[in-house]
Amino acid sequence: MKNIAIAIVLFITMGNLKAQENYTQSLQGVKKVKISSESSVWIKAHNKNEISIVGEDRQLPEKAKGLKAVYAGGSDNTGIGVFIKREGETLIVKNLKNMHSNTLELNLPKDINISIARSNLGDVKIKGFSSEIEASTNIGDITLKDVTGPVVARTATGEINVIFEKVSQKSPISLMSAAGSIDVSLPSNTPTNLELKTTMGEIFTDFELKFPEEKKDMKVVGARRTIETKLNKGGVEISLRSATGNIYLRKQ
Known part of the structure; x- marks a missing residue:
């Protein structure tokens, strides 16, 4: 009886092949990585001058042995459903899998510039970069943590949620959501010229701005209008705009 049970388990196991392989490539001479994906994307910084893409842990049919998957969006030249091509100093990364696939996970050097576009459902998460970041989604949140900017997010x-480790004075920062809140944390000593605008929401902050109507430990500093002000005598331009959501500007 025991032998029969073992045979059944082996038979079931042989029906599927488990595939998980990471893809790595040197980024020598690359200054920017441009990413497009239908699914959610999670990008983390590491201390290597290479891109590392985490392979998907999935079950493949036994009949797929010796074959490779093909995709409508292009050719899989990495073996993990991702197309990569270098164009000058830019590396193009295209996730070929559909919006229902697992999150695309990447590791990149913390000082490399990043541009990412999501065309359908899915979130973007980025952590630990001291470089320029451009991020856009159609339907999905954008979360940036421990970044310095410059940042452009749409x-x-x-929602757009950003925690700045410090704020680069190199170029303007712009965050915009048509339907969702914007939540930003800045170091208290950040020099900046602020533009805050929400059409249907409110603006809350714990920075010492001279506006009335305190609410608990946050102040309502405006609604249905644009507010322009300075922190620490002014500096880089920071624009936060939401059509229908609130704006939260936090001190850290």
């Missing part, structure tokens, strides 16, 4: 429907 979403049609979703």
Whole structure:
């Protein structure tokens, strides 16, 4: 009886092949990585001058042995459903899998510039970079943590949440959501010229701005209008705009 049970388990196991392989490539001479994906994307910084893409842990049919998957969006030249091509100093990364696939996970050097576009459902998460970041989604949240900027982030429907480790004075920072809140944390000593605008929401902050109507430990500093002010005598331009959501500007 025991032998029969073992045989059944082996038979079931042989029906599927487990595939998980990471893809790595040197980024020598590359200054920017441009990413497009239908699914969610999670990008983390590491201390290597290479891109590392985490392979998907999935079950493949036994009949797929010796074959490779093909995709409508292009050719899989990495073996993990991702197309990569270098164009000058830019590396193009295209996720060929559909919006229902697992999150695309990448590791990149912390000082490399990043541009990422999501065309359908899915979130973007980025952590630990001291470089320029451009991120856009159609329907999905954008979360940036421990970044310095410059940052340009856009979403049609979703929240934008950013925690700045410090704020680069190199170029303006712009965050915009058509339908969703914007939540930003800045070091208290950040020099900046602020533009805050929400059409249908409110603006809350714990910075010492001279506006009335305190609410608990945050102040309502405006609604249905644009507020322009300075922190620490002014500096880099920071624009936060939401059509229908609130704006939260936090001190850290």
